[in-house]
Amino acid sequence: MTLFTICVAISVCALRLAAAQQAPASAGPPDPQLIDELVAANRILADQSVLDGWGHVSVRHNRDSNRYLLSRSLAPELVSADDIMEFDLDSNPVDRRGRSLYTERYIHGEIYKARPDVIAIVHTHAPALIPFGISNVPLKPVYHRSAFVSAGVPVFEIRERAGMTDMLIRDRALGRALADALGDHPAALMRGHGAVIVGPSIQRVVGRSIFLPLNASLQMQAAALGTAVTYLDPEEARKIEAREGYGLGRAWEAWKRKAMAKP
Ligand SMILES: [Zn+2]
Numbered sequence: 001m002t003l004f005t006i007c008v009a010i011s012v013c014a015l016r017l018a019a020a021q022q023a024p025a026s027a028g029p030p031d032p033q034l035i036d037e038l039v040a041a042n043r044i045l046a047d048q049s050v051l052d053g054w055g056h057v058s059v060r061h062n063r064d065s066n067r068y069l070l071s072r073s074l075a076p077e078l079v080s081a082d083d084i085m086e087f088d089l090d091s092n093p094v095d096r097r098g099r100s101l102y103t104e105r106y107i108h109g110e111i112y113k114a115r116p117d118v119i120a121i122v123h124t125h126a127p128a129l130i131p132f133g134i135s136n137v138p139l140k141p142v143y144h145r146s147a148f149v150s151a152g153v154p155v156f157e158i159r160e161r162a163g164m165t166d167m168l169i170r171d172r173a174l175g176r177a178l179a180d181a182l183g184d185h186p187a188a189l190m191r192g193h194g195a196v197i198v199g200p201s202i203q204r205v206v207g208r209s210i211f212l213p214l215n216a217s218l219q220m221q222a223a224a225l226g227t228a229v230t231y232l233d234p235e236e237a238r239k240i241e242a243r244e245g246y247g248l249g250r251a252w253e254a255w256k257r258k259a260m261a262k263p
Contacts, residue, residue, distance in 0.1 A: 024088035026095065027064030034062050035081050037202045038069055040256045045122065046077030047259035050209045055124045055194070057209075058108040059202050061086065068112055072099040077262070089113045090172060104168055107196055110175030111182060118198040120205040125194035128213040131220065133189035139215065141232040142222060146215035148186045148208055148244070150237030155189045156181035156196075167193045187212055203252050204245065210255075 038059050045051040053075045061067035066089050071079045085101075086094040091109035093101060108121050132139045133155050141149035158165055161177040167190075169175050178196060182188040186208060187197040197212060199205030222229045232240075 023096075024067075024090075024092050024094055026086055027061045027067040030069055030084075030086070031062045032081075034059060034069070034202075035084050038071075038084060039079055039081055040260060041120075041122075041202050041206050042071060042076040042079035043259035043262070044206055044252075044255045045124070045209060046075070047262065048210050048255065050122070050124050050126055050213065051076040052125065055122070056102050056104070056108075057120065057122045057202075057205070058105075059120045060112060060118070065112075065116070067094070068108055070102065070105060070108060073102050077259075091175070103170055106172050106175030107169045107178060108175075110172060110179045111196065111198060114176070114179040115182075115184070115198060117200060119200050120198070120202045122197045122205050122209040123194065124197065124209060124213075126209075126213040126216075128216040128220075129189055129195050130192065132216055133191040133193070133195075137223075139189070139212075140219060140229075141215065141237055142219045142229065143211065143215050144232070144236075144240055145207075146211040147232055147237040147240035149212070149215055150232060150234050150241075152185050153187045153189055153195075153212075154181055154183065154185055155191055157191050158193075203248055206255070207248050207251070 038057065041057045045057060055076060056070060057076065058068050058070040061069055068087050069084050070087060071083045072085055074083055085099065087105065087109060089109045089112050091105045104123060107123050111118060111121055139149055139153045141147050156178050158167060162174060169178055178188065178190070182196060182198070186199065187195055189195045195212065197205055197209045199208055
């Protein structure tokens with residue numbers, strides 16, 4: 001075999017590999033109910049002011065744990081079923097068709113890789129969380145609906161991993177760094193940026209995403225009163241988490257009806 005032939009063979013392989021990486025195989029059509037739930041999650045989180053023009057929510061594909069579903073780049077309150085796209089865990093779209101993608105989709109792929117227990121992920125810029133990412137005051141559970149905070153909410157300092165950036169999770173390496181900071185916690189704050197929240201279902205992650213900023217606001221208000229604050233005891237949090245999900249379906253239906261009624 002000549003050197004030229006070897007070079008051509010290597011180039012063809014590289015091109016095929018690149019093409020394969022750009023367009024991973026589909027896991028097949030997702031459960032339509034899962035799509036409905038993901039659309040509702042987008043609308044609910046916008047309606048509840050957890051997501052504004054930015055931020056996103058994803059879910060693992062029901063047919064393949066190595067694929068996830070996420071909207072094309074769109075404000076969450078405008079998302080409908082046709083906007084949902086499939087990605088592999090390197091955050092390559094299966095069928096891009098010229099659609100623009102969320103820059104920070106690597107948050108989702110890298111956390112799904114690192115956390116097999118996670119089924120759904122929210123990335124939010126909720127302002128109430130920012131003070132706890134830029135100060136030395138840790139978020140602590142002050143409210144029974146946010147007992148999951150008892151597991152700890154670490155802060156991701158992007159400078160430690162990447163120096164000076166524009167703060168966005170723009171590639172897989174930064175996504176992996178964020179997943180490392182998250183560890184086995186239910187949420188992590190992103191200094192000066194927002195947070196990532198994970199859960200074992202769409203409904204659970206939506207609930208956590210609503211109650212995390214609320215916990216932050218309540219903790220700030222309690223601290224402003226100037227006296228000692230009584231946080232949830234870890235044992236109280238454990239008992240609440242043991243029955244977590246109780247009543248969530250009821251709240252979900254109400255949140256969904258209100259959010260989906262908007263034009
Ligand atoms: Zn962001």
